[in-house]
Amino acid sequence: MNETLAQILIIVxxxxxxxxxxxxxxxxxxKMLAVWQQRLGPNRVGPFGIxxxxxxxxxxxxxxxxIPPFVDKKVFVIAPTIIxxxxxxxxxxxxxxxxxxxxxxxxxxxxxxAMSSLGAYTIVLSGWASNNxxxxxxxxxxxxxxxxxxxxxxxxxxxxVLLAGSFNMTExxxxxxxxxxxxxxxVGFVIFLIAGIAETHRLPFDLPExxxxxxxxxxxxxxxxxxxMFFVGEYLxxxxxxxxxxxxxxxxxxGPAFLPPIVWFLIKMxxxxxxxILLRATLPRPRYDxxxxxxxxxxxxxxxxxxxxxxxxVLYNH
Amino acid sequence: xxxxxxxxxxxxxxxxKKRVTxxxxxxxxxxxxxxxxxxxxxxxxxxxxxxxxxxLCAAVCPTDCISLQATEDENGRxxxxxxxxxxxxxxxxxxxxxxxxxxxxxxxxxxxxSEYNRQxxxxxKEHLLIDGMGKYHGYSYYDQAGVAxxxxxxxxxxxxxxxVDVRTLIP
Amino acid sequence: MTIIFYIASLVALFSTVMVVTRxxxxxxxxxxxxxxxxxxxIFFISGAPFVAALEVIVYAGAIMVLFIFAIMMLNxxxxxxxxxxQLMSFGAWIIPAVLCLILLCELIYVFYSYKGTSGxxxxxxxxxxxxxxxxxxxxxLAVELTGMLLMSGIVGxxxxxxEKKREYHRYxxxxxx
Numbered sequence: 001m002n003e004t005l006a007q008i009l010i011i012v013x014x015x016x017x018x019x020x021x022x023x024x025x026x027x028x029x030x031k032m033l034a035v036w037q038q039r040l041g042p043n044r045v046g047p048f049g050i051x052x053x054x055x056x057x058x059x060x061x062x063x064x065x066x067i068p069p070f071v072d073k074k075v076f077v078i079a080p081t082i083i084x085x086x087x088x089x090x091x092x093x094x095x096x097x098x099x100x101x102x103x104x105x106x107x108x109x110x111x112x113x114a115m116s117s118l119g120a121y122t123i124v125l126s127g128w129a130s131n132n133x134x135x136x137x138x139x140x141x142x143x144x145x146x147x148x149x150x151x152x153x154x155x156x157x158x159x160x161v162l163l164a165g166s167f168n169m170t171e172x173x174x175x176x177x178x179x180x181x182x183x184x185x186x187v188g189f190v191i192f193l194i195a196g197i198a199e200t201h202r203l204p205f206d207l208p209e210x211x212x213x214x215x216x217x218x219x220x221x222x223x224x225x226x227x228x229m230f231f232v233g234e235y236l237x238x239x240x241x242x243x244x245x246x247x248x249x250x251x252x253x254x255g256p257a258f259l260p261p262i263v264w265f266l267i268k269m270x271x272x273x274x275x276x277i278l279l280r281a282t283l284p285r286p287r288y289d290x291x292x293x294x295x296x297x298x299x300x301x302x303x304x305x306x307x308x309x310x311x312x313x314v315l316y317n318h
Numbered sequence: 319x320x321x322x323x324x325x326x327x328x329x330x331x332x333x334x335k336k337r338v339t340x341x342x343x344x345x346x347x348x349x350x351x352x353x354x355x356x357x358x359x360x361x362x363x364x365x366x367x368x369x370x371x372x373x374l375c376a377a378v379c380p381t382d383c384i385s386l387q388a389t390e391d392e393n394g395r396x397x398x399x400x401x402x403x404x405x406x407x408x409x410x411x412x413x414x415x416x417x418x419x420x421x422x423x424x425x426x427x428x429x430x431x432s433e434y435n436r437q438x439x440x441x442x443k444e445h446l447l448i449d450g451m452g453k454y455h456g457y458s459y460y461d462q463a464g465v466a467x468x469x470x471x472x473x474x475x476x477x478x479x480x481x482v483d484v485r486t487l488i489p
Numbered sequence: 490m491t492i493i494f495y496i497a498s499l500v501a502l503f504s505t506v507m508v509v510t511r512x513x514x515x516x517x518x519x520x521x522x523x524x525x526x527x528x529x530x531i532f533f534i535s536g537a538p539f540v541a542a543l544e545v546i547v548y549a550g551a552i553m554v555l556f557i558f559a560i561m562m563l564n565x566x567x568x569x570x571x572x573x574x575q576l577m578s579f580g581a582w583i584i585p586a587v588l589c590l591i592l593l594c595e596l597i598y599v600f601y602s603y604k605g606t607s608g609x610x611x612x613x614x615x616x617x618x619x620x621x622x623x624x625x626x627x628x629x630l631a632v633e634l635t636g637m638l639l640m641s642g643i644v645g646x647x648x649x650x651x652e653k654k655r656e657y658h659r660y661x662x663x664x665x666x
Contacts, residue, residue: 015503036329038338075515106616110542117550122552128515128561136561143558147551154546167617282329283322 006214011102018091022235027053029235029277036281060231065224067259072129079126080219080226083233087240090115094243095170097253108169109161112244113154116199120146122233123201123208127218138217141288142201142208148295155303156191159184159310160248173252182249187306189249191299196245198295200237203280207288242272258260347429351453354412356428357403359443360421360452367447368422368459371398375414375423383407384414393468401443406436420459424452493534501527514560518553523550539617 027042027050034041042049067073093108095101105111120143127139161167163184164175175181182189198205209217219230246252246268253261286294340347349355362368371388389399414423433439451457466472473481504524511517525548532541624632 036332038332038335040337040341041338043341070537072513072515075519078519105538107538107542110539110546110617114542114545117546117554118555120556124521124561125515128557140558142559143554143561147554150546150551198506278326278330282326313495 002117007102010100014091014094014096014100015088018088018133018236019232020237021239022232023053023057025235025238025273026056026231028273029280032274032277033281036278038220049094057228060225060228063224068130070131072131075125075212076221077226079122079129080222080229080233082125082316083122084236086115086119086122087233087236089238089316090240091243093169094240094247095173095252096243096265098142098170101170104168104170107167109157109167109172109248113157114151116153117146117150119199119237120150122230123218126222126230127208130218130221132221133216134214134216135220136208136210138214138220142218143209145198145201145205145207145291148292149195152191152295152299152303153195155300155307156188156195157248158307159188162307163302163316169247169252173247173254176251176254180249180251180254184304185249185310187302189245191303191306192248193245194299196241197276197279198291199203200234200241202234202238202276204283204285205291206285207291210285212285238273238276239269242269242276245272335336336351349429351427353427354410354415354425356405356431357408357410357414357423357425357441357446357450359401359446360424360448360450360454362458362460363451363456364458365449367397368420369398369401369421370396370422370459372396372419374417374419378413378417380411380413381407381409391468394465395467398443401446402440403446404440405431421452421454421457422459426452446473494531497527497530497534500524501531515557518557518560522549522553525553536614539615539620 030052031041031049033039042052045051045055067076092102092113093105093111095104123142123146124139127137127142129136130136135138160172160181163181164172166172166175172181203210207217208214209219211217214220218221219227243265246265250268252268253265255261255267259267343420360368369386371386373386373388376382376384376386383404384402385403385404386398388396410425412425415425418424433437459471460467461476463475463477466474473479499612501524502526504520507520508517508524511520525544529541529544529549532538
């Protein structure tokens with residue numbers, strides 16, 4: 001009974017925690033972008049504007065939820081839920097601290113990859129269902145981009161799997177007790193970072209939405225809470241990729257003992273979230289063909305080479 | 319790749335620089351004296367209207383937002399009967415100020431003129447006319463040039479000579 | 490576990506029927522995705538988590554996205570929907586239905602004949618290491634052959650998709666010919 005209660009507490013805690021973090025990122029992102037662009041940023045609602053999140057939420061909830069008459073209604077409604085669902089499902093396998101994990105699957109990493117590959121549907125379907133040229137272009141771009149970068153994402157993680165000898169996330173963290181995997185797997189880390197940005201279609205690689213050329217791409221036709229789902233889904237995606245980087249390459253909850261493990265995890269995760277925001281503040285959007293050729297001609301061979309070398313080293317030491 | 323990392327670092331360092339924006343309604347921005355904002359009509363040192371209703375400002379205005387109607391007082395001095403500027407059309411280019419021969423129309427450093435009702439942005443002469451001389455103190459058009467219209471005798475301007483008597487032969 | 494199996498099977502069956510009967514191609518593909526996900530759940534609970542994950546990653550995640558991608562590009566309109574509705578005529582589906590019925594009978598026969606021999610209930614979880622062990626152990630020749638086939642496919646696709654080398658001005662082109 002007690003164990004069941006603890007499990008339920010963990011599930012509720014992870015769900016509420018991640019959604020709260022994702023909502024809080026609305027404020028954090030705007031404030032940090034302002035800080036890096038020498039602006040003041042949100043400062044109206046509450047002290048330092050920290051209630052901006054609430055204001056934004058109220059705004060999104062009370063906006064008219066308009067479904068245009070020309071859209072494919074069912075698919076239009078389903079599409080935004082997919083991203084929330086797939087990302088929240090992925091959080092189930094993230095070990096936040098020893099024992100604090102919703103489902104300690106033995107194929108945890110594969111589960112993450114599976115869920116992130118399902119995330120591609122949200123872009124494709126919303127782009128198609130909107131029945132709008134710009135949305136369709138965004139959907140087509142999104143599909144091609146996400147499928148391509150999933151390949152390198154999976155391959156870049158294989159080095160970690162080889163070193164840890166398991167797909168289980170907890171075991172991967174425990175295997176990093178001696179040395180974080182970012183040192184032997186630096187190439188894998190860089191590739192995973194880039195693929196993670198492309199997978200969450202964050203700003204340097206936000207070609208599916210590319211507001212300067214496609215208006216808002218796949219979510220041009222969305223309003224109200226349906227748009228909010230895309231919005232929060234994107235922030236959830238950032239949180240997910242940051243926590244995956246933390247778990248896979250930076251030792252998860254491991255750290256000196258003067259702080260509890262969960263705090264170490266959160267510190268590492270938030271520094272990666274901030275790095276994502278810094279990336280958005282800095283880099284311009286590449287051209288679409290540049291993005292694809294960068295992926296297929298540079299990252300794919302690099303990822304394959306990484307797997308090959310890691311495999312050889314592991315085999316040699318075996 | 320390396321240049322991207324370098325620019326990441328440079329943007330990161332911007333964190334510690336001075337902010338370039340201010341909290342606007344509480345802190346006001348510095349506006350230069352020659353800042354082009356709200357348009358006013360000024361008076362000369364004798365507290366008469368400088369405007370002589372020459373229509374040059376209305377002619378030069380690229381958005382045709384100025385309209386005026388000239389009339390004359392009992393001395394034959396021209397002044398605008400109505401003077402109307404539609405600030406919902408005005409682009410604050412300052413061409414009217416450049417065109418004005420009497421320094422009557424001037425752009426001043428003020429931009430806070432939002433309204434809820436668009437019709438309130440149409441300023442009539444009583445809204446435009448101010449009591450001061452604006453940017454050009456002590457300047458009076460009729461002291462410098464122009465016809466005698468009750469404010470000065472013929473040839474009484476500052477840079478003017480007495481009128482030549484064409485009937486004499488003496489220079 | 491048995492209840493989950495039956496639920497997943499029902500979902501798979503229902504969505505597969507919906508795939509066949511939908512007239513809109515994208516809707517049909519969406520049901521196909523649901524069907525694949527249900528099948529992956531069945532894989533998972535019958536002790537093959539690795540295959541279940543691969544099913545989602547490869548089939549539901551990648552191949553179906555490409556399908557939808559292609560259909561999006563083709564932009565099927567009303568004509569195709571009408572043609573689709575004609576496909577449902579009796580003459581068109583009777584032969585495939587009979588063939589499927591034969592397969593179904595065979596399947597039922599096989600299940601019943603094996604019921605006595607196979608030990609029921611003892612579930613054996615096969616993890617990634619075992620799968621890869623058999624792939625690169627006993628079946629290494631098949632894996633290598635498949636790899637070669639895929640490689641030739643990639644090379645062929647690259648050759649077809651390659652841009653023309655150079656466009657000459659029409660006068661120069663005549664001179665070159």
